């Protein structure tokens with residue numbers, strides 16, 4: 001038997017990943033536990049999970065699904081896609097479900113990116129886009145933002161002949177800002193028609209602004225726009241891994257060819273249906289979020305301004321999602337990193353932002369009233385002396 005030499009690494013005997021894979025910075029999830037001893041409860045405000053948990057109806061459906069663990073799930077995900085189309089008035093044939101919207105973002109990259117292509121995303125946009133693109137041998141071009149807002153002109157300037165996909169999260173994680181429907185439309189109008197515009201609307205259910213659209217309108221009328229949604233945030237089903245997308249029939253067809261045939265478990269399908277049926281829970285969660293977010297922003301913005309050496313206390317701008325982004329002073333003892341450690345020592349987990357090019361910031365999810373009050377009082381102790 002003759003063994004053909006590996007053209008990539010002729011002299012090395014060990015397996016080597018494709019070029020570019022080792023350049024990927026692995027995704028760091030928000031901290032979920034605290035090492036060592038901990039007195040009192042732990043509040044996890046690091047992953048933008050639902051403050052109210054999941055709907056009791058969804059939990060009941062999940063328990064019921066446990067009696068069918070031995071059976072493969074419905075490969076076409078028909079009932080769940082029908083439910084989504086009922087709730088949002090969409091054509092079910094133009095919906096695809098994924099194991100989290102993450103999977104759909106990855107499928108898009110696998111389908112449309114090759115070696116040497118690139119994607120464009122905003123400077124402080126969601127990190128998963130870049131990871132998914134790099135895993136396909138493509139590059140990431142970061143468009144600068146304007147005052148922590150997606151900048152349509154900057155994105156358009158980054159687009160070149162090798163750009164295949166443009167990703168924006170709207171509202172964006174981790175900035176919490178959004179751009180209006182007319183801005184998204186302007187972005188689309190100025191993109192070449194062979195580029196796919198991906199509108200990630202993971203936080204759509206939290207925003208109530210009249211000039212906002214999740215992307216449905218743009219997807220209805222165009223062949224190169226797709227909108228992704230998730231059950232991980234307001235629906236409170238992060239553990240299940242369930243998301244969906246609405247797109248042109250041609251793109252949905254492409255994605256269906258490369259997805260795993262059983263990518264959505266039966267439990268996820270049934271629980272998703274029950275969760276969507278309980279829209280009252282979604283309204284309640286939205287109201288809770290708005291009330292608590294207003295309190296958090298009001299209490300934190302400007303906190304410590306008198307004590308800070310540089311005259312700058314905490315800065316917390318408006319947010320349209322279920323988290324806030326807070327800027328900390330570069331003052332010894334009070335930096336973002338030191339505050340994160342201090343909060344953690346006192347049982348509150350928040351998200352550090354250096355991976356997002358925002359080292360002076362912490363992202364804090366809106367939690368239960370109890371969790372939010374705990375966070376506020378800890379920051380009061382530190383900054384309002």
Ligand SMILES: *Cc1c(COP(=O)(O)O)cnc(C)c1O
Nearest residue numbers: 100101102126173202230232243
């Ligand atoms: C949380 C989040 C998602 C959701 O990911 P899932 O895979 O559906 O859990 C997608 N996009 C953004 C911007 C997010 O913050």
